[in-house]
Structures are given as structure tokens and as C-alpha cells.
Amino acid sequence: MKVDVVVIGAGQAGLSAGFHLARRGFVPVGTGTGEPTFAILDAGSGPGGAWRHRWESLRMSTVNGIFDLPDFPKPPIDPCEPSRDAVPRYFADFEAHSELPIRRPVTVTAVRRVDDDHDGDLRVETSAGTWTARAIINATGTFNNPVLPEYPGHDRFLGRQLHSRDYVDADAFTGQQVGVVGGGISALQQLAEISRVATVHWYTRREPVFLDGDFRPEVEGRETIAKVTADVVAGRPLSSVVSYTGLLWTPYAIDAAGRGALDRRPMFTALEPGGVREADGSFTALDTVLWATGYRADLKHLDPLGLRNELGGIAVDGTRVRDEPRVHLIGFGPSASTVGANRAGRGAAREVARRL
Ligand SMILES: Cc1cc2nc3c(=O)[nH]c(=O)nc-3n(C[C@H](O)[C@H](O)[C@H](O)COP(=O)(O)OP(=O)(O)OC[C@H]3O[C@@H](n4cnc5c(N)ncnc54)[C@H](O)[C@@H]3O)c2cc1C
DSSP states (O other), X not given: OEEEEEEEOOSHHXXXXXXXHHHTTOXXXXXXXXXXXXXXXXXXXXXXXXXXXXXXXXXXXXXXXXXXXXXXXXXXOOTTSBHHHHHHHHHHHHHHHHTOOEEOSOOEEEEEESSSSSSSOEEEEETTEEEEEEEEEEOOOSTTOBXXXXXXXXXXXXXXXXXXXXXXXXXXXXXXXXXXXXXXXXXXXXXHHHTTTSEEEEEESSOOOBOSSXXXXXXXXXXXXXXXXXXXXXXXXXXXXXXXXXXXXXXHHXXXXXXXXXXXXXXOSEEETXXXXXXXXXXXXXXXXXEOOOBOOOOGGGGGGOOOOTTSOOOEETTEETTEEEEXXXXXXXXXXXXXXXXXXXXXXXXXXXXX
């Protein structure tokens, strides 16, 4: 099928891009008479993007804050409601209201150049056929690309290992010895919960950095975005989110610290069948290792385009890939937040409309 623009992914970023393409006169593929066309392909089986997969105990009161989708304020939501229910419901209402041409479940498996040049079309191969597009706006998030570091002996450990993406709630850990690895917000939230019912050992590579005060969007927020933007403009690979933002003394963090649960240890050196070998050479018996080690941008399907440089990064100006102007990355780098995703969707739609 031929289309002018394919948006890949229908999370916050993809929905924003679709909304702004429609606002700029793009029409759903297969309709219209001469207007530029677009389609949104989403691998999910329903609305919500990564929010469909958040753990059950991540409530609306404990998320960092979810920015409204364009021109569609969130309705009042019970702060105790799990975000994985409330946000997908809100996204579903937005999709119905905006009548965006979303096709799901459709997974994009590869994007290739039709000819070996940088002017022609792109071929978008999917689980439901092949599309030919003049530009793509990639909004595939990070959920399907969890970071799982390999430590010596990782395959010899006889206990349970899981990534924080597979965490449901603390009940499964009751009475156990649990190693939580990672220094980000997910690690802290899940550690705080598990430490109520289990003995937790917290491992991070570096000493966690807690901010002294609040995270003020106009101060710390701007500084964070400036740092991440500098990295993507220079084409440097991105570091973990927490290395840019630091951690906040949220109520759950203060509570966990008060219970002595934030006694951080340096990273262990190896896993052994019954536990881990500590940095000082001693042994700690563990039943479970929870790898709360974050995510990276999920861009495997773009590999055939060879966008990465020798550093392993992708140089991006605004939302446009510097060496491949037909490709925009949104929800990526400085726009990997709900507010950033909204703005990047608008920016990418504007750029694509201008270029086409
Ligand atoms: C635990 C956790 C909590 C967070 N809390 C907050 C918060 O409170 N506030 C905030 O601003 N940010 C938060 N974030 C960051 C948050 O994920 C982003 O802000 C935002 O939700 C990401 O939106 P997105 O559209 O970029 O990606 P996603 O929501 O991940 O959407 C990507 C979509 O692309 C689809 N997709 C992926 N690969 C393909 C493919 N190959 N083909 C087709 N479709 C594909 C997926 O199915 C999905 O629907 C949090 C992140 C995590 C991990």
C-alpha cells in the first residue's frame, strides 16, 4: 500500500504526531482526493502504548505526571486507580474522538530504502503487509527493549530473575531475600514496595544522586532536556534516564529510607547458584534478582537504514535524523516523556508537512 507518511507506534508520541498530521491536512490513507495521506501502525492489541503494561501497583498518584494529549484534557481520574487501566482508557477516548487511522495489531519489522538513494521512498515491512512511504515518524518507545546486563554466572543462578517490566506487585516476593539492581525511578518504587514484605539488598553501579529539592520543570527540567539534546545533536549514545534527572525524595522514597531500605551496595561482581558475590568478596544468599535496569529506544526495525554512527548513537536535529531526513524519531532522547512526546509529535508533523 502506498502512503505519504507512516507513523510507527500509537503511544503518546504517535498519537500526537497523528493528531498534528490531521490538523495539517493529511487524510487517512484510502480516503480523500489528492490530499497527502498517513497511517498509524501500532503493535499493541489496544490503546495505551506502554501504559498498558505498567505494574498493577503503579497508581495515578505515584506516576510522575501524565501530560494531556493534544486538545483533549484528561477527565477527573481517581488517584488510586492503576495507571495501566486509567491511561489506556483515556487514550481510547482520544482515539475515538480524533478518528485517527490506527491499524493494530501491526508490527513494523523493517524499514528499508526502496532504492539505494536518499530521495526515493521507504519500504515499511510489517506483520500485515508492506507499505511504501515518503517519510516515517517513528514513535516506538522503549518498552520492548529492556536493558538486561549480563554478569558472570547469570545463567547459573538458581533463583528467579526478572526485569522490572515483568513486575506485578510485591506479593510474589513475600518473605524472600531480594536483590534489586538499578538506580532509577522504577528501581526505587519497586524496592520501596518489596521492602515492606521482604528483605531487600539494593545494588547500583554508582551512588544514587538524590536532588535536594523538587524537580522544577523550568529549572531542573530545562537543564535535563538541554543535556539530553546536546547528546542527540552530537550523536552520542544516550545514558540512562536517571543519569540525566537524578532521583527525587518522593514520599515512598522517604518512607523506604526511614525503614532502612535504601542502604545501597556497590554492584555485585557475579551471580552464583544461591546468590551473589559482593564487591568486597563476601557472599549474599538471594531468592530473586530484580533487574530494574531500564530501557533503551526500541529501534531494531530501523537497523536496515544504518542510522547509527560509530559511537552507536543517532544524530538527530529536532526530530529529524540528520543523515536520513525521511525519518523522524519522537519519544526519543529529549522527548522521552509525555510532555516531550506531545511536542515532538507536533514538531515532526510540521517538518514532514514542510518537506513533502
Ligand atoms: C515505569 C515508567 C513510568 C513512567 N512514568 C512516566 C510519567 O509518569 N510521566 C511521563 O511523562 N513519562 C513517564 N515515563 C516515560 C514514558 O514511557 C513516556 O513519557 C511515554 O509514555 C512514552 O510514550 P511513547 O509514545 O514514546 O512510547 P510508548 O508508550 O511505549 O508507545 C510506543 C508504541 O509503539 C508500539 N510499537 C513498538 N514497536 C513497534 C513496532 N515495531 N511496530 C509497530 N508498533 C510498535 C508499541 O506497541 C506502543 O503502542 C515512564 C516510563 C516508565 C518505563
